[in-house]
Amino acid sequence: MTGRWTYLMDMDGVLVHEEHLVPGADELIAELTATGTPFLVLTNNSIYTPRDLRARLLRTGLDVPETAIWTSALATARFLDSQRPGGSAFVIGEAGLTTALHEIGYVLTDRDPDYVVLGETRTYSFTAITRAIRLVEAGARFIxxxxxxxxxxxxxxxxxxxxVAALIERATGRAPxxxxxPNPLMMRSALRSVGAHSEHTLMIGDRMDTDVRSxxxxxxxxxxxLSGISGATTxxxxxxxxxxVIGSVADLVGGTADPFPES
Structure with a gap:
């Protein structure tokens, strides 16, 4: 099938490895940009804001606009806004998550919140986790x-x-x-953010259990x-x-208009 595609791409393992560029990733982004092909870079990491991630990618040589970055924090905020607009949450997480929730008008509080929202952080606090457990026990919804x-x-x-979610679930008996x-909700929220349709959208990822499944x-x-987690055998x-299945995104350079030439 040929035609105009929208590209959704995982970040780590697809475009970058830690702070290093995956060879060919810069050429792929340049080609998509030059041809006006819509694309979004997706990440399950909720620590950083799109502005932070843009700066990180620029350091590796990738020029990705803030508006082309979609995180699990943004997807979570979009979901909560659709479920309970103007609500409140006790948050364990960093700027990517707290900023996304502030931007939808949520109040962050540890007093009788509507939700306990758990995100990524490098400084998990036993005190905060204990508070989250008690709030979930008291009836807060666990996300x-x-x-x-x-x-x-x-x-x-x-x-x-x-x-950390497993710890809270074990203590409370409440699953988040x-x-x-791999929740396809993240994909659908990403599609809505760029006005794309699933029929003409592809997902590039390095993990079978999250990227390909979702x-x-x-x-x-x-x-x-095959430049990240999952190999051909797994x-x-x-x-x-x-x-x-391809070796890396370098194999798509020069063929982004028809990424499935055998179809």
Whole structure:
């Protein structure tokens, strides 16, 4: 199929590795920009605002506008605004999440909030987690930005939102509602933000369990890159398949108008 596509792309493992550019990623972004092809960079990481992420990507050599960055924090804020406009939340997270909630008019409080919202942070506080547990026990609805159990660092894995959510769930008996990938809700909110339709949108990711799954469930075509988490062998272990498997985004350069030439 040929025609105008909208590109949704995961960030880590697809465009960058930590602070290093994935070869070809700069050429892909330049080609999409030059041809006026709509695209969004997606991330389950809720720590940073789009402005922060734009600065981070610029340092690696990628020129991505703030408006082309969609985070699990923005998706969570959009979801809460649709469910309970003008509500309140007790938040465990950093600027990406608190800014997104402030921008939709939410009040952040630890007194009888409508929601406990758990996001990513590098400084999880036992005191804050204890407060979250007691608020959930008292009836606050439990939301988490994403289910990732670990995150990467130069020293190795770090506990992430999913691990802390499991702690709160074990203590309260209340499971959170996860907004980020693999929930297709994040894909649909991203599509709405750029006015795109699933029929002409593709998702590029490096993980079968989040990127490919959420793309599939949102009705998108999917491309798995082997430059990140999932390899060709591990991809075969899943009961679903991506539309296309490539080595890295460099394989798309020069062919963004027709990313599925065999179809």
């Amino acid at each position: 988490a930005t994403n289910p990732d159990a670990t995150g990467p660092s130069r020293e190795g894995s770090l506990p992430a939102t999913g691990s 509602y996860y907004v980020g990938k 793309g599939l469930e949102a009705g998108l075509r999917t491309i798995l890159v 991809a075969e272990l899943f009961p679903y398949r991506p539309t296309r």
